[in-house]
Amino acid sequence: MQKDQLFTRRRMLLAGGAALGAAGTAGAVLAAGGADTARTAAAPAAGPRARRALAPNAFRLQPLTGDGPPRAAPRKLKVRQEPILRISGRGRRMVLTFDDGPHPDYTPDILDTLAEYDVRAMFFVCGECVVDNKELLARMADEGHVVGNHTWTHPLLTSLDRDEIRDEMESTSDVIEDAYGERPQWFRAPYGAWNRAAFQLGADMGMEPMAWTVDTTDWMEPGTSAIVDRVEEGAAPGVVVLSHDAGGDRSQTVRAIREWLPYLLDSGYHLTVPRRRV
Numbered sequence: 001m002q003k004d005q006l007f008t009r010r011r012m013l014l015a016g017g018a019a020l021g022a023a024g025t026a027g028a029v030l031a032a033g034g035a036d037t038a039r040t041a042a043a044p045a046a047g048p049r050a051r052r053a054l055a056p057n058a059f060r061l062q063p064l065t066g067d068g069p070p071r072a073a074p075r076k077l078k079v080r081q082e083p084i085l086r087i088s089g090r091g092r093r094m095v096l097t098f099d100d101g102p103h104p105d106y107t108p109d110i111l112d113t114l115a116e117y118d119v120r121a122m123f124f125v126c127g128e129c130v131v132d133n134k135e136l137l138a139r140m141a142d143e144g145h146v147v148g149n150h151t152w153t154h155p156l157l158t159s160l161d162r163d164e165i166r167d168e169m170e171s172t173s174d175v176i177e178d179a180y181g182e183r184p185q186w187f188r189a190p191y192g193a194w195n196r197a198a199f200q201l202g203a204d205m206g207m208e209p210m211a212w213t214v215d216t217t218d219w220m221e222p223g224t225s226a227i228v229d230r231v232e233e234g235a236a237p238g239v240v241v242l243s244h245d246a247g248g249d250r251s252q253t254v255r256a257i258r259e260w261l262p263y264l265l266d267s268g269y270h271l272t273v274p275r276r277r278v
């Protein structure tokens with residue numbers, strides 16, 4: 001086996017522990033369990049737990065193709081009529097999401113902070129940003145983050161026809177597979193503007209639609225402390241937090257996460273990534 005194939009396999013195994021399949025009830029999905037996706041407030045950062053995913057038998061759970069034909073078509077999902085807004089499950093779990101990147105000026109800083117606290121997050125990326133920053137998606141894979149599809153050019157989908165929406169979504173899934181090592185299982189419409197075609201196409205491509213519960217409003221650049229306040233006041237079990245690692249000057253976002261992330265952990269929240277089941 002060639003080295004690059006091994007590397008891809010490793011990335012795939014580290015890519016967040018998400019298993020393909022249908023998710024939970026409308027509007028919510030189960031949070032992933034297990035120590036590899038959660039961290040208690042009291043526990044010191046004890047090394048990258050995602051490495052546990054390298055257990056040898058994990059290979060058998062997820063058959064992979066080597067070179068040769070592309071991976072099998074994704075399993076079709078039930079077509080939702082509204083996006084997932086929060087996660088279900090026991091405990092004080094929250095999901096952190098970062099949209100519009102990757103961006104070479106901000107994404108590495110955010111990844112550094114997540115690594116410092118041994119936390120996994122979701123990144124909804126745009127294809128046009130991925131093409132020049134593939135190494136950032138490789139890093140996300142290596143560090144156990146989940147990458148979702150946020151279209152290629154970040155258009156208002158409700159202004160596009162079905163073929164245009166398909167192109168936006170499909171091309172982005174292709175470049176994610178190339179850079180991250182597997183096709184995305186999650187999709188988020190730009191501006192949270194969903195329509196029936198987006199739900200149908202996403203389901204056809206094996207992606208669940210995920211929105212958010214709390215918008216940090218960092219895209220308005222309201223000041224670091226305002227962003228921190230939004231997150232800390234919005235924190236609650238099941239909350240999905242929306243931040244942005246690109247699309248403007250995100251230095252406030254970068255500074256804010258250094259404050260609110262330890263606050264959430266000290267408050268007993270488990271910051272996790274959602275799980276999908278076979």
Ligand SMILES: [Zn+2]
Pocket residue numbers: 099100150154190191
């Ligand atoms: Zn966006």
